[in-house]
Amino acid sequence: MSFGAGVRLSITTLTVLPVRGGRVDRPAAAVAMSVAPAVGALLGVILAALLWLLREAPAPSLVAGGVTVAAAALLTRGLHLDGLADTVDALGSYRRGAAALEIMKKSDIGPFGVAAIALTLLLQASALTTLSLIAVVVAFAAGRVAVPLACRRGVPAARPEGLGALVAGSVPLPVALLGAALVTAAGAAATPDRPWQGPVAVVVALTAVLLLVRHCVRRFGGITGDVLGATVEVATTVALIGLSLS
Numbered sequence: 001m002s003f004g005a006g007v008r009l010s011i012t013t014l015t016v017l018p019v020r021g022g023r024v025d026r027p028a029a030a031v032a033m034s035v036a037p038a039v040g041a042l043l044g045v046i047l048a049a050l051l052w053l054l055r056e057a058p059a060p061s062l063v064a065g066g067v068t069v070a071a072a073a074l075l076t077r078g079l080h081l082d083g084l085a086d087t088v089d090a091l092g093s094y095r096r097g098a099a100a101l102e103i104m105k106k107s108d109i110g111p112f113g114v115a116a117i118a119l120t121l122l123l124q125a126s127a128l129t130t131l132s133l134i135a136v137v138v139a140f141a142a143g144r145v146a147v148p149l150a151c152r153r154g155v156p157a158a159r160p161e162g163l164g165a166l167v168a169g170s171v172p173l174p175v176a177l178l179g180a181a182l183v184t185a186a187g188a189a190a191t192p193d194r195p196w197q198g199p200v201a202v203v204v205a206l207t208a209v210l211l212l213v214r215h216c217v218r219r220f221g222g223i224t225g226d227v228l229g230a231t232v233e234v235a236t237t238v239a240l241i242g243l244s245l246s
Helices: 002-014 026-034 036-056 061-075 079-092 097-105 111-128 133-150 163-167 173-190 197-220 225-244
Strands: none
Touching: 002 026, 002 036, 026 036, 026 133, 026 163, 026 173, 036 061, 036 133, 036 173, 061 111, 079 097, 079 111, 079 197, 079 225, 097 197, 111 225, 133 173, 133 197, 133 225, 163 225, 173 197, 197 225
């Protein structure tokens, strides 16, 4: 069935969790992108458990945050960070179309990409020093809501091949909006003293994703796998910052 294959594809694409892979086709990819927020929540639970153990050790707060961020990179193979670096390098070049896509294909990372990774890791680790465990789960789920939003119907692929071509436009808009609504509602539990803060943080994070996707479509002609990775990191980082504000 497409659903089972899609769930396995989502887990194996977005994490390193030991799940047997299934078929890879357009129907499975549509399911995989649609259930990405649930996979993000699962990842968030694992990271929240690690953060709790580090705090109980007790490790210094910044050390606990840094180790948790490192674990997140390991659990995702660093693919999202790599996509962020490639996307920022291409955007920073001020080139368009095929010229920008060629920069994204290069194996090296330019100064824009290095700065993007460094700042992202610093901001995420710093935010994790103060967050509740529920907020960690919400933030990483919000980061993966970026995936169905970026892959919603009407968003084209920048290339005729690759991950972007497989998943672009594969998620019906109501499905993408449902995932966004569920995680936004869950945000209230992340900030019980100020129940409006969590939902607002998620909405701001997803708004940043929509703006980034719009800009990438204008510059590259569509989305790529690297753009998807960039949206995940941007949404996660913005959500973490918004949830950490006191």
